[in-house]
Amino acid sequence: MIINNMFFYNTLFRKKEKFEPFNPSKVGLYSCGPTVYDYAHIGHARTYVFVDVLKRVLEYSGYKVDHVMNITDVGHLTSEADTGDDKVEKKAKTEGKTAWDIAKYYTKDFFDMTGKLNILKPQVICKATDYIPQMIKIIKQLEEKGLTYVISDGVYFDTSKLKNYGKLARLKIEDLKEGARVGKNKEKRNPTDFALWKFTQSGTKRQMEWQSPWGVGFPGWHIECSAMSMEHLGETIDIHTGGIDHIPIHHTNEIAQSEGATGKLFVKYWLHAGHLLVEGKKMSKSLGNYYRLKDVVDKGYDPLSLRYLFLTAHYRTEMNFTWKALEGAQKAFSKLKVQLATGNLQLTNKKEKRVDSKLDSQVEEYSKRFRNYLNDDLDMPRAIALVWEVVKSDIPDSDKYKLIIDWDRVFGLGLAGQEIKNKELVISREVKGLVKEREKLREEKKWEEADKIRKEIEEKGYLVEDKQEKSIIKKKPRYDL
Numbered sequence: 001m002i003i004n005n006m007f008f009y010n011t012l013f014r015k016k017e018k019f020e021p022f023n024p025s026k027v028g029l030y031s032c033g034p035t036v037y038d039y040a041h042i043g044h045a046r047t048y049v050f051v052d053v054l055k056r057v058l059e060y061s062g063y064k065v066d067h068v069m070n071i072t073d074v075g076h077l078t079s080e081a082d083t084g085d086d087k088v089e090k091k092a093k094t095e096g097k098t099a100w101d102i103a104k105y106y107t108k109d110f111f112d113m114t115g116k117l118n119i120l121k122p123q124v125i126c127k128a129t130d131y132i133p134q135m136i137k138i139i140k141q142l143e144e145k146g147l148t149y150v151i152s153d154g155v156y157f158d159t160s161k162l163k164n165y166g167k168l169a170r171l172k173i174e175d176l177k178e179g180a181r182v183g184k185n186k187e188k189r190n191p192t193d194f195a196l197w198k199f200t201q202s203g204t205k206r207q208m209e210w211q212s213p214w215g216v217g218f219p220g221w222h223i224e225c226s227a228m229s230m231e232h233l234g235e236t237i238d239i240h241t242g243g244i245d246h247i248p249i250h251h252t253n254e255i256a257q258s259e260g261a262t263g264k265l266f267v268k269y270w271l272h273a274g275h276l277l278v279e280g281k282k283m284s285k286s287l288g289n290y291y292r293l294k295d296v297v298d299k300g301y302d303p304l305s306l307r308y309l310f311l312t313a314h315y316r317t318e319m320n321f322t323w324k325a326l327e328g329a330q331k332a333f334s335k336l337k338v339q340l341a342t343g344n345l346q347l348t349n350k351k352e353k354r355v356d357s358k359l360d361s362q363v364e365e366y367s368k369r370f371r372n373y374l375n376d377d378l379d380m381p382r383a384i385a386l387v388w389e390v391v392k393s394d395i396p397d398s399d400k401y402k403l404i405i406d407w408d409r410v411f412g413l414g415l416a417g418q419e420i421k422n423k424e425l426v427i428s429r430e431v432k433g434l435v436k437e438r439e440k441l442r443e444e445k446k447w448e449e450a451d452k453i454r455k456e457i458e459e460k461g462y463l464v465e466d467k468q469e470k471s472i473i474k475k476k477p478r479y480d481l
């Protein structure tokens with residue numbers, strides 16, 4: 001059993017709560033995945049970096065995490081009010097491809113992005129189109145309980161029949177004006193009712209459609225998450241994640257379906273990531289501030305600099321992405337890599353014998369603070385600030401290295417990879433000779449000649465830092481500081 005003191009902000013109760021999973025050593029985690037009809041943008045990147053950090057923190061704390069994520073390849077309509085076209089089928093028409101090809105192409109794009117951001121793959125990645133029988137089964141259960149009704153375009157969930165509908169979003173149903181969410185569908189009984197199964201319109205044929213007890217058609221968007229989480233994680237799960245825009249409709253309706261069908265609590269802890277603004281505005285293609293990871297890379301940035309930038313804001317806050325902020329993040333990240341490279345060099349070159357217990361307690365104190373920040377609803381900004389406190393501290397570089405590499409199991413910045421890269425840091429005899437020569441010239445106050453040698457050293461890919469009498473030599477980082 002793991003003894004933890006972890007607190008997460010649970011959207012269900014709008015407060016931080018102590019984390020106590022059903023199984024004391026194992027956590028069931030379900031994340032709403034992408035709808036694969038377009039390229040993933042940096043707003044998605046932020047949400048999935050948050051999920052990844054959450055998972056890493058749980059693992060760092062000793063839990064085994066069963067992580068399930070869905071891929072929405074059918075049923076997500078262009079309007080939240082269950083009207084409009086299916087996003088994947090619509091894209092297939094405009095691109096002259098099949099809906100299956102569209103889904104496959106953008107799924108690949110999504111995982112290309114998450115891979116570059118060091119986001120660990122969930123244990124289970126499930127496509128909606130593979131779970132149609134499970135969805136039909138839940139709709140049947142809901143029907144048997146009298147929670148559904150059929151109208152001309154599909155099978156709907158009657159939200160007025162469920163006590164507590166809208167508890168997650170704290171919806172005040174009576175305040176919802178008729179038509180507010182009904183869209184154009186006048187047959188719906190309540191504004192909040194939503195489609196469980198949509199019929200293929202008569203006289204048309206969809207690329208993705210299935211037989212059902214109610215007629216040929218396709219599932220509503222929300223039912224897939226109820227079906228897939230139940231299939232892989234059971235009727236009640238520990239943690240469910242998503243973006244805050246999922247709260248009022250998608251997650252609200254997932255709860256209605258799951259709790260309506262099973263009569264049990266669906267999710268114990270709901271965690272939601274905040275929005276990402278770009279240059280102060282909501283990202284949109286028409287504003288020209290709609291960026292993909294590819295745009296970030298094309299401008300010369302390391303994807304992991306973007307990850308670093310995301311870590312500097314708390315996941316629940318609205319974050320404003322600017323190129324200037326990314327530039328700053330990249331510089332800080334590069335600096336950190338140089339620091340670690342130096343620490344690693346010391347670690348491999350020196351076999352220290354520790355006798356200083358004061359130092360050990362200092363290291364211990366840093367570790368404790370790091371854990372406290374993780375436990376406080378994943379406070380990454382403070383954890384990152386602690387990294388810099390450690391870097392600037394007077395503990396030996398090799399200790400700094402050991403601490404930060406351990407913490408990188410949570411940050412996921414690939415810092416441990418520095419170990420291999422830093423073999424380059426073994427400074428050649430030639431450069432060592434130049435450094436010695438330059439130090440001698442400096443002692444003799446022959447500044448001009450010393451400067452010439454400095455340039456020579458720098459041309460060979462090293463940086464020279466003069467600290468009092470001693471020159472420190474460093475390998476130039478991949479990115480300019």
Ligand SMILES: [Zn+2]
Pocket residue numbers: 031032033225250254
């Ligand atoms: Zn979902």
